[in-house]
Amino acid sequence: MPDKVLLVDDDEDLMEIVSERLKNRGMDVDTVGNTEDALLWIARKHYDAIILDFLMPGMDGFETIHTIRKQQPDIRIIVVTGQMPADDGRKAIQMGADVVLEKPADLEVLAKSIRPSDSN
């Protein structure tokens, strides 16, 4: 079964390319451009992982992480951010994120964050 991934970013160029690259690695990827839509998708479909741009239109990043974690306790939450002070990174983890990656993130690191058991 391919990993089901929800990619959330308001930069369409970035979202399109990351989505294609993850699909090339055998993942099943949906994309949305804001946090409200992300929460709607998560409410109606099971995902193995969500890749979330921290600064997004709509809900505050911490609140989004907390809400996603409540809705899908088993989902991998990978936060990608252009800039985040160390304290905010720690808070994101406390709120339920599994991984915080700084942009520009290496796709192989991103893929391994989705599949932490996959060492290849």
Added chain:
Amino acid sequence: MDRNDTIICQETLQYFKIMLPSFSHEAKNVLAVINENAGLMADYILMAQKGKTLDLERLSSLSTTIRKQVARFNTLITDVRQAAQGIDNNTQTVCLVQHIRQVSELLSTTAAMRSIQFHVSATEEPMHIHTRPVLLLHIMWACLDYAMQTGDQGQQIGLSLEKKGENVLVRVSGIDKLKPESITAIMPDEQRNSVLSALNAELAIDENEKTLLLKIGKHHA
């Protein structure tokens, strides 16, 4: 250095303090797109090595995306470099249209997070004034930031320029919660007075029109 000079120096630094995180955020996004494009090209090369035909149209589209991002990055860097030059040169001739675009673009991510949009209706023609550019950027940023922080989700904030004789009027419109004390909230009295005096400018509120008016006079310094 007297008290006023100290305030001007502090406010100049303050502008860079608030602007640079936005610049950094935008720059990181650009780098992320370029990085992913390069990665996708590497993916295609690997696929081609395994016998898959290269999709030339797709490659052309990636090339267009990279060029677009390079242009975006160039604009960002040029804007910051020009602002930095404004520290040394007390006064400079600058294009107000470009200043408005610069401030609104750097604040656009923060605005988007609040689902607020800027509608810039400045003329396409350059509008040059001789001024203190960093202080001008700083007061324009403070006005837009206030409009954004007090605006409701989904609101549109208008930005326009008008030349009136030797003066230029910058209008920030669509601020529903504008009241007399907003002026102090935009920038504390002492700092604001020093900045406006250095710019030969006035900041006023039109509550009925829900508009902030920044009137910039001819610079005589």
